[in-house]
Amino acid sequence: MELIEKERRRLLQSAARTFGLSGVVIAAFCLALPGVVDPDLLPSVLIVLAGQAGALVMVGRSSHIGWVALTIVLGCGALALAQLPWAQSSSLALSASLAPLGAAGVGAVGMVLSEGTGRWLLWAVGTLTSSLLVATAGPTSGLFSTPAIATLAGWVMTLIIGLWVTVGVQRAVLRIENIGRAHHLERQASETEAQRRQGARLLHDTVLATLTLLAHSGVGVSAEALRQQAGEDARLLRQLRLGSTPMPQFSGVYSLEPVAETPLGTTLESVKQRFLRMGLSVRWHGSGQVLLPSDVLDAFLLALAECLENVRRHAGVDEADVTITQGDDTLRAVVTDAGVGFDPADVAAERLGFTESVVARLHDVGGNARVFSTPGAGTTVILEVPR
Amino acid sequence: MSGRYTPPDESTLGGLVRPAGARSSTRRGTPTSTHASALGSGFLGLGVAIIAALQAMLGIALFLLRLDAYPSVIPVVAAWLLLMVTFLGLTITISASGERLPDWLYAVFLAALAAVVWLDFVAIAPLGDIGRHATASVSVGFVLLVIVTLRSRWEVLLATAALGIAFVVAILMSTPLTPVTIPMQVVIVALAVGPGITGVLLVSGFERMLKRELDRVLVQSTVAAPRLAVGMLASEELARLDLDAEELLDAVANGEAPLPLPALYSSRASTLATELRLHLIEGRRETWLFHAISESEHLGRRVTVSDPATLAGLLDDVQRDSLLAALWLLAADPAGASSTRLVTTALGPLDPNRASTGGRLVIPVRLEVTGMKRNRVDPGVWEALDRVGRYSDSTASGTVVIELDCAVDNPVDAARPQ
Numbered sequence: 001m002e003l004i005e006k007e008r009r010r011l012l013q014s015a016a017r018t019f020g021l022s023g024v025v026i027a028a029f030c031l032a033l034p035g036v037v038d039p040d041l042l043p044s045v046l047i048v049l050a051g052q053a054g055a056l057v058m059v060g061r062s063s064h065i066g067w068v069a070l071t072i073v074l075g076c077g078a079l080a081l082a083q084l085p086w087a088q089s090s091s092l093a094l095s096a097s098l099a100p101l102g103a104a105g106v107g108a109v110g111m112v113l114s115e116g117t118g119r120w121l122l123w124a125v126g127t128l129t130s131s132l133l134v135a136t137a138g139p140t141s142g143l144f145s146t147p148a149i150a151t152l153a154g155w156v157m158t159l160i161i162g163l164w165v166t167v168g169v170q171r172a173v174l175r176i177e178n179i180g181r182a183h184h185l186e187r188q189a190s191e192t193e194a195q196r197r198q199g200a201r202l203l204h205d206t207v208l209a210t211l212t213l214l215a216h217s218g219v220g221v222s223a224e225a226l227r228q229q230a231g232e233d234a235r236l237l238r239q240l241r242l243g244s245t246p247m248p249q250f251s252g253v254y255s256l257e258p259v260a261e262t263p264l265g266t267t268l269e270s271v272k273q274r275f276l277r278m279g280l281s282v283r284w285h286g287s288g289q290v291l292l293p294s295d296v297l298d299a300f301l302l303a304l305a306e307c308l309e310n311v312r313r314h315a316g317v318d319e320a321d322v323t324i325t326q327g328d329d330t331l332r333a334v335v336t337d338a339g340v341g342f343d344p345a346d347v348a349a350e351r352l353g354f355t356e357s358v359v360a361r362l363h364d365v366g367g368n369a370r371v372f373s374t375p376g377a378g379t380t381v382i383l384e385v386p387r
Numbered sequence: 388m389s390g391r392y393t394p395p396d397e398s399t400l401g402g403l404v405r406p407a408g409a410r411s412s413t414r415r416g417t418p419t420s421t422h423a424s425a426l427g428s429g430f431l432g433l434g435v436a437i438i439a440a441l442q443a444m445l446g447i448a449l450f451l452l453r454l455d456a457y458p459s460v461i462p463v464v465a466a467w468l469l470l471m472v473t474f475l476g477l478t479i480t481i482s483a484s485g486e487r488l489p490d491w492l493y494a495v496f497l498a499a500l501a502a503v504v505w506l507d508f509v510a511i512a513p514l515g516d517i518g519r520h521a522t523a524s525v526s527v528g529f530v531l532l533v534i535v536t537l538r539s540r541w542e543v544l545l546a547t548a549a550l551g552i553a554f555v556v557a558i559l560m561s562t563p564l565t566p567v568t569i570p571m572q573v574v575i576v577a578l579a580v581g582p583g584i585t586g587v588l589l590v591s592g593f594e595r596m597l598k599r600e601l602d603r604v605l606v607q608s609t610v611a612a613p614r615l616a617v618g619m620l621a622s623e624e625l626a627r628l629d630l631d632a633e634e635l636l637d638a639v640a641n642g643e644a645p646l647p648l649p650a651l652y653s654s655r656a657s658t659l660a661t662e663l664r665l666h667l668i669e670g671r672r673e674t675w676l677f678h679a680i681s682e683s684e685h686l687g688r689r690v691t692v693s694d695p696a697t698l699a700g701l702l703d704d705v706q707r708d709s710l711l712a713a714l715w716l717l718a719a720d721p722a723g724a725s726s727t728r729l730v731t732t733a734l735g736p737l738d739p740n741r742a743s744t745g746g747r748l749v750i751p752v753r754l755e756v757t758g759m760k761r762n763r764v765d766p767g768v769w770e771a772l773d774r775v776g777r778y779s780d781s782t783a784s785g786t787v788v789i790e791l792d793c794a795v796d797n798p799v800d801a802a803r804p805q
Contacts, residue, residue: 002767003600003603003715003716003767007599007600011589011592011593015585015588015592019585022577026574026577029573030569030570033569033570034566035567036566036570092519092567092571093566093567093568093569093570093571094570096518096571097570097574099574100574100577104581144452146449149445153441153442153445157438157441160438161434161438163434164431164433164434165431165589165593167430168430168431168434168593169593169596169597171430172597172600173600176597176600176601176604177604179601179604179605180604180605180607183604183605183608184607184608187612188611190621190623191612191613191616193622194617194622194625195617197622197625197629204663207663208660208663208664208667211632211656211657211660211663212657214635214639214648214652214653214656215654215656215657216653217647217648217649217652217653223647226639227639227640227642227646228640230636230640231636231637231639233632234637234640237629237632237633237636240629241626241629241630241633
């Protein structure tokens with residue numbers, strides 16, 4: 001609120017400056033024409049106008065009311081000075097030249113005088129003085145002085161601009177606040193929804209595995225098994241989309257509810273089932289009954305599934321061994337295959353697959369992964385997570 | 388290719404694939420691209436109409452005063468009637484049709500105004516002093532103001548320029564230029580083009596100000612985010628990816644897609660898998676500060692943040708609010724001109740030896756503002772920084788460097804965030 005108030009003042013100040021300066025320039029040009037002002041007085045008038053222009057520049061920069069007052073004083077001074085010597089019948093050109101000075105050059109400050117009693121008072125004084133001074137330059141039409149009326153109109157219009165912008169900003173700020181509140185709620189909802197979808201990690205793991213199979217056109221897997229798997233995954237995604245908590249159909253082991261600790265063994269079984277359907281048989285060794293925090297378990301399972309997927313795709317064998325061992329503070333899985341192997345140095349570092357999905361995610365939960373492989377001698381991956 | 392399932396146009400998806408880390412900056416929403424009249428420049432238009440009406444009344448009064456001087460009154464009366472009909476018709480149409488002005492109506496409006504100017508000039512040309520006798524044609528400049536909130540500013544400026552040129556041509560053709568007549572002609576031309584120019588400047592300034600305020604209020608909502616948050620569009624994109632995956636898998640499951648999959652499908656599956664993986668793994672790496680800056684048009688242009696350890700997430704609500712306010716002011720450019728101002732924000736690294744009393748962590752924050760003098764820094768900046776932490780500042784070759792020490796609760800002591 002304070003910020004926009006400041007910006008509103010700034011806008012009105014700079015508008016007053018621009019408007020005022022153009023008025024001063026036009027007036028100075030007209031007054032400088034031969035025969036409009038007494039030639040001896042012209043330099044003094046122009047100097048006063050220059051001073052007024054300086055004051056207007058400061059009105060644009062600072063909200064101090066002193067600059068506004070100085071503008072009015074210098075402007076009225078110029079209005080009076082240009083008419084010297086008094087009582088001489090003044091020309092039509094003079095009063096026409098003074099109108100832009102009175103209406104725009106001085107009247108521009110009306111834009112910044114719309115708030116507070118003191119400023120209203122200053123506005124009234126400025127309006128009266130400058131209109132009267134312009135009027136003394138002589139009537140242009142019957143008894144009326146059109147330039148004086150124009151000056152008065154200029155002051156009124158600038159005041160209306162000031163008031164209108166002020167009220168307009170206040171109204172807009174209320175609206176913006178409402179939009180802001182709605183946006184805040186929307187952000188919270190978006191955050192919750194993202195958490196819900198990201199929280200369904202096991203679901204996404206199986207979806208990702210299936211998509212990866214499909215990315216390789218499903219080669220190496222029986223069409224029937226692939227269709228079954230795809231149908232199962234699509235069903236889970238549909239449930240997720242409809243807002244329920246998906247429960248995988250087979251073996252009843254995927255639990256996507258947020259549980260603090262999940263037993264590892266039953267979940268491993270489901271991974272095994274999944275890979276069996278794709279043609280890779282996984283042999284488990286060691287204890288499967290470990291309790292892990294759910295985020296660690298997620299990362300561990302994802303890493304394990306990625307490793308097995310790599311075996312299935314690249315190793316050229318149809319079986320792999322996974323040995324699970326527990327230390328005091330770590331859980332370790334060793335994934336071994338007797339496949340073709342590869343040279344770890346040959347794998348480009350920027351390849352997304354392994355580094356991103358396995359290493360990064362294990363690092364997230366404080367674990368790590370190491371790969372040992374030689375072409376022709378199989379591959380061993382060691383995954384470690386904290387317990 | 389048989390079956391109902393057709394992969395969506397690849398360009399929509401391919402266009403969205405981007406390197407990790409560049410996310411949310413490429414497809415950030417522009418919430419501030421709302422139509423500005425929804426924010427109250429329509430209200431501004433009402434004020435403009437009042438000013439135009441006021442001026443028109445003055446013009447009519449002036450015309451009636453000089454009624455005797457005209458050789459033929461009929462064209463001027465016609466001009467005024469046409470002007471009033473146009474003005475009223477326009478005001479009513481605008482308020483009835485919800486502040487819109489279709490092209491054809493705009494053309495009719497301009498044609499009517501041109502006719503007004505022509506009629507007025509025809510009537511006063513024999514008098515040999517356009518500046519002194521123009522009335523309805525001057526009001527045209529003010530009536531043009533009414534469209535300033537409805538049409539693009541170039542259209543308004545063009546119309547204003549055309550009016551100014553019409554005046555200049557008419558003056559050159561009919562008025563002998565002497566030092567006595569020149570002031571009146573200059574003033575009348577200024578009076579004709581002044582309203583349009585002032586109106587365009589003021590309304591565009593007003594709209595810019597409100598858009599910026601809207602931007603600020605929208606970004607403000609990031610302050611309440613958890614330590615690591617997803618951006619505004621993350622869930623939307625994830626939902627879209629999930630839906631795309633679901634459709635693809637469905638197509639495979641019910642046999643619409645033949646197995647083994649044709650290349651079109653498999654490349655789509657591979658793209659989806661990559662994107663989904665990116666979203667799931669890279670999702671929560673950014674803090675509220677990153678989102679605030681990437682979602683804001685105002686901050687995004689000038690502020691960069693480097694926070695490898697996501698320390699910004701540790702700041703409490705007051706500190707976040709104040710830091711955002713300070714950055715906002717530092718990035719603001721009162722002059723509105725393009726400048727080389729850049730604000731670089733760096734958080735960390737943590738100094739393990741500097742845990743302050745009470746086990747609170749001290750996060751060093753360094754703000755570097757290039758292209759700004761120390762004395763031009765808004766005082767509100769220091770006020771806001773005071774609420775963030777202890778600060779010291781220095782100036783070196785046009786760069787203001789502010790070093791902040793923010794004391795925050797150690798996350799190890801508190802319950803795990805989220």
